[in-house]
Amino acid sequence: MKIVLQRVSQASVTVDEKKVADIQKGLLVLVGIEDEDTQEDIDWLVGKIIKMRIFGDENDVMNCSVQDIEGDIIVVSQFTLHASTKKGNRPSYIKAAKPEYAIPMYENFVQSLEKEFGKKVQTGIFGADMKVNLLNDGPVTILIDSKNKD
Numbered sequence: 001m002k003i004v005l006q007r008v009s010q011a012s013v014t015v016d017e018k019k020v021a022d023i024q025k026g027l028l029v030l031v032g033i034e035d036e037d038t039q040e041d042i043d044w045l046v047g048k049i050i051k052m053r054i055f056g057d058e059n060d061v062m063n064c065s066v067q068d069i070e071g072d073i074i075v076v077s078q079f080t081l082h083a084s085t086k087k088g089n090r091p092s093y094i095k096a097a098k099p100e101y102a103i104p105m106y107e108n109f110v111q112s113l114e115k116e117f118g119k120k121v122q123t124g125i126f127g128a129d130m131k132v133n134l135l136n137d138g139p140v141t142i143l144i145d146s147k148n149k150d
Contacts, residue, residue: 001041001109001147002081004030007054007140011074013124014131021122025055026071028134031109032081033102034095041146042105046112049073054140062140066117073117076124076132077106099127 011028013021029049055064055071066073079102083091097105106126114121124130 001034001037001045001105002032002143002145003045003049004078004081005049005052005054005142005144006030006134007137009135009137011132011134013074013076013122014133015125015128020125020130021074023072023074023122025069025137027066027073028132029073029075029113030078030081031075031106032078033097033105033109034082035097035101037097037105037146039108042109042112044149045144045146046109046116048144049113050116052142054142072122073113074122074124075110075113076130077102077126102126 006028008023008028009025011021011023011026012019027049050067051065053065054062055066055069057063079093079096080091082096083093084095085091096102103126110121110123124132
């Protein structure tokens with residue numbers, strides 16, 4: 001499982017011209033799922049997301065988590081995180097999980113994140129053509145792959 005974690009001042013997701021998610025200060029999490037992903041991957045990533053200290057403290061040093069600042073989270077599914085660009089100029093998405101596996105994993109990821117976070121997590125709509133708007137704060141953007149825990 002791969003995620004892109006972005007610290008945002010504002011983020012929203014629109015589908016068919018309807019805003020389905022909208023937050024102010026917090027995290028925008030893009031998540032890509034592959035067939036080898038398990039609950040262990042979800043649990044590890046959820047812990048990282050909740051505890052990642054990328055928000056400024058009173059001295060503007062990155063010492064605070066999204067929980068510490070009482071921020072919000074939007075999660076957006078993004079199979080393109082598993083793009084392979086080794087051959088040619090058209091990415092291959094063969095490593096990305098098919099919807100029959102990815103949807104339950106995505107839903108479990110969101111539920112696990114809400115449980116650990118202690119409040120509702122907003123989401124995009126799995127498989128939809130989404131317009132993601134964000135104001136990256138910093139910018140702070142972190143790539144995390146649950147298969148590369150070193």
